[in-house]
Amino acid sequence: MTAHLDVNLTLLAANIASVSGRIAPAELMLVVKDDAYAHGIISVVARAFDEGVRWFGAFDIASAAKVRRTVGSQARIFVWIAVTRKEIEEALDLDLDFGVGDPGMLEDVAAASGARRARVHLKIDTGLHRNGIRPEDWVAVAARARSLEAAGAIDVVGVWSHIAEASDEEDDKARELFDAAVLQARDAGLTPSILHLAASAASWERPEFRYDMARVGAYCYGIRPAGGPSEADLSISPVASLRSVVTAIGETVTVGVGSLHGLPSILAAKMKVKTPDGWRLVVRVDDLEMQVESWPSAHVGDDVTIYGPDAMSATDLAEKIETIGEEIALRVSPIVSRRYM
Numbered sequence: 001m002t003a004h005l006d007v008n009l010t011l012l013a014a015n016i017a018s019v020s021g022r023i024a025p026a027e028l029m030l031v032v033k034d035d036a037y038a039h040g041i042i043s044v045v046a047r048a049f050d051e052g053v054r055w056f057g058a059f060d061i062a063s064a065a066k067v068r069r070t071v072g073s074q075a076r077i078f079v080w081i082a083v084t085r086k087e088i089e090e091a092l093d094l095d096l097d098f099g100v101g102d103p104g105m106l107e108d109v110a111a112a113s114g115a116r117r118a119r120v121h122l123k124i125d126t127g128l129h130r131n132g133i134r135p136e137d138w139v140a141v142a143a144r145a146r147s148l149e150a151a152g153a154i155d156v157v158g159v160w161s162h163i164a165e166a167s168d169e170e171d172d173k174a175r176e177l178f179d180a181a182v183l184q185a186r187d188a189g190l191t192p193s194i195l196h197l198a199a200s201a202a203s204w205e206r207p208e209f210r211y212d213m214a215r216v217g218a219y220c221y222g223i224r225p226a227g228g229p230s231e232a233d234l235s236i237s238p239v240a241s242l243r244s245v246v247t248a249i250g251e252t253v254t255v256g257v258g259s260l261h262g263l264p265s266i267l268a269a270k271m272k273v274k275t276p277d278g279w280r281l282v283v284r285v286d287d288l289e290m291q292v293e294s295w296p297s298a299h300v301g302d303d304v305t306i307y308g309p310d311a312m313s314a315t316d317l318a319e320k321i322e323t324i325g326e327e328i329a330l331r332v333s334p335i336v337s338r339r340y341m
């Protein structure tokens, strides 16, 4: 196997500094779901912690457990899915912060917590309808949360939501619902001190969406939005480079990376890769390798960069096939070994 995903942790650190500086005084929660967007959760978390990140958004309990093992007790870890009672127990043992988006889960967390006072962030559904307490149920759920708090089972430390970040208009509507929900929570006697609404795009562009914290994934990995501002505009750089080497030379040059490693085969004829002799068009993407236009001095073993800060970016590729950079990043197979630098 000749393909590698090179993960440049120095660039990760620079992106984190850039995002943190931009959103300050709001705090950064680094989102590390999907194995840190396929960059490798342990190495990413360890470096981010060294850079001062103290909040991690892990999505599920298994990822959160990896984060806890990496950072010890010195960071907060937010999860927003927990299905079974057993997982809630595990989450309590790991001292996680719970994103609670439905009344049933609120009851389960409170029941499991015993004397441990689970830290709860109540989620209002502001329009995405994925998960979140519906506005019409919010007042009743807030009151119930207050009584569970009074009983010593939970602490409601946060209110949060997730927005589409597709249009400012829609996001503004979501923010109105969010603000109303926060007021209603306070009216119910809750005292949430951590309000969080935005992810990468809204927290970067729109100060009023930052509140106390922003949950940022994409920009910290240097993944810019498709059709949006450039990396330079955002002061970020892609952290990962997908690289491989020349494995055979014929009419075309064979490079050892293909669709089974995660490269969409429909990129053939649409993308160029960086070779020692400059840019070359990709002619075909097969399962385990791709065919690239030849160059005179090509040798077996030559390095070829498929995407990364020195070549096209994951988002550049995504734009060729009308998807988003995250999809390109997340497709990289776990069998492609990660190298950290």
Ligand SMILES: *Cc1c(COP(=O)(O)O)cnc(C)c1O
Binding pocket: 031, 033, 080, 162, 198, 199, 200, 201, 215, 216, 217, 218, 219
């Ligand atoms: C993935 C995710 C984020 C991070 O989104 P980016 O656009 O990658 O910054 C934030 N919040 C939630 C709930 C998410 O699922």
